[in-house]
Amino acid sequence: MKAKLPIIISVPHGGEIIAPEMSNRTLLSRSDIFSDGDPLTREIYDFRNEVAYYFETTIARATVDLNRSPDDLPPLNRDGVVKSHTVTGKGIYINNHIPKRETVRLLLKKYYKPYHEGLAIKSKKPLLCGIDCHTMLDRAPTTSQLSGRKRPFICLSNRGDRHGNKAKGRRLTCPPEMLRSLGRFLxxxxxxxxxxxxxxxxxxxxxxxxxxxxxxxWIQIELNRNSYLSSEWYDPENLEVCHKRIAELRTRLFEAIRNFVGFNCHHSLLGKQVA
Incomplete structure (x- = not known):
């Protein structure tokens, strides 16, 4: 039996299902849900049979955003853990009726807490690292301060500077050399x-x-959606994407991650703490 890579893979934004508790309250079409989440990331990063631990959700980001703090809520933040608007600024709920506190608590208890409890437990295991996997719009949305700015093919993050080194006032989420090595293999x-x-x-x-x-x-990876949602591979009318392209991206990404794991385990970074 082939040994699994000693890492955690997290895919928090690949779900396309509105939580049943909210299904009769939203204005979102299938296309809206597709565009608001990280479409097809559950296929692109589907390494569940190759890694020690794999986490994903079927619930759409528009319902519950697993990559937000549990107290990050509207109206203070309309793009928080439970949202009032999509990333492009479209209202999510009929008559703009944001879920009440008791509904928010239910959503967090049912969909948010189990995901994070699982990550917390597995993050205490003797592993190399966790990788939180996303895709990003080709250009920053109109709701962003950098509206219209072209984005890179891939962005890797550890809360540091543009070289992966520690930045003032921010704690690194992984060692600089670990982040840079994944960049090289990609x-x-x-x-x-x-x-x-x-x-x-x-x-x-x-x-x-x-x-x-x-x-x-932990490392965050963001893949530009133009790598699979450009006209060459994507039919926006039917929301269909070329399966061959998805498979190609998955293969290349996994090969980079496999080489990254081999390199870092060899150089004794397994379980290394971050400053």
Whole structure:
């Protein structure tokens, strides 16, 4: 039996199902849900049979966002753990009726807490690291301060600077050399995009990598959706994506991660704490 890679894979935004508790309250179409989440990440990062622990959800990000703090709520943040608007600014609920506190508590108890409790338990295991897996819009949305800015092919994050080193006022979620090594192995697998793989730009790393990196190093990866949702591979009318392209991305990403794990285990970074 082939040994599994000693890592955790987390795919928090790949779900496309509105929670049943909210299904009769939302304005969102299938296309809205597709665009608001990280479409097809449960297929792109489907390494469940190759890694020690794999976490995903079928629940749409528009219902419960697993990469937010549990107290990050509307109206203070309309893009919080339970949202009032999508990433593109569309209202989620009929008549803008944001879920009441008791409904929010139910959603968090049923969908949010089990995911994070699982990550917390597995992050205490003697593993190399966790990788929180996402995709990003090709350009920053209109709701962003950087609206319209072109984004890289891949962004890796550890809450550091653009070299992966510690930045003032922020705790690293993994050692700089670990982050940079994953970047190098991704460059090998995607040579044509090698110069378009960035560290901590435009994303520093979200709640999952911050919360669960106290006992285990964590890295966030963001893949540009243009790599599979451009006209060459994607039919927006039917929301259909070329299966061959998804398989190709999965293969290349896994090969990079496999080489990254081998390199870092060999260089004794297994279970290394972060400063």
């Amino acid at each position: 460059q090998e697998q995607f040579p044509e995009e090698a110069d378009d793989i960035t560290l901590n730009d435009p994303f520093l790393g979200g709640y999952i990598v911050r919360q669960h990196s106290k006992d285990l190093p």
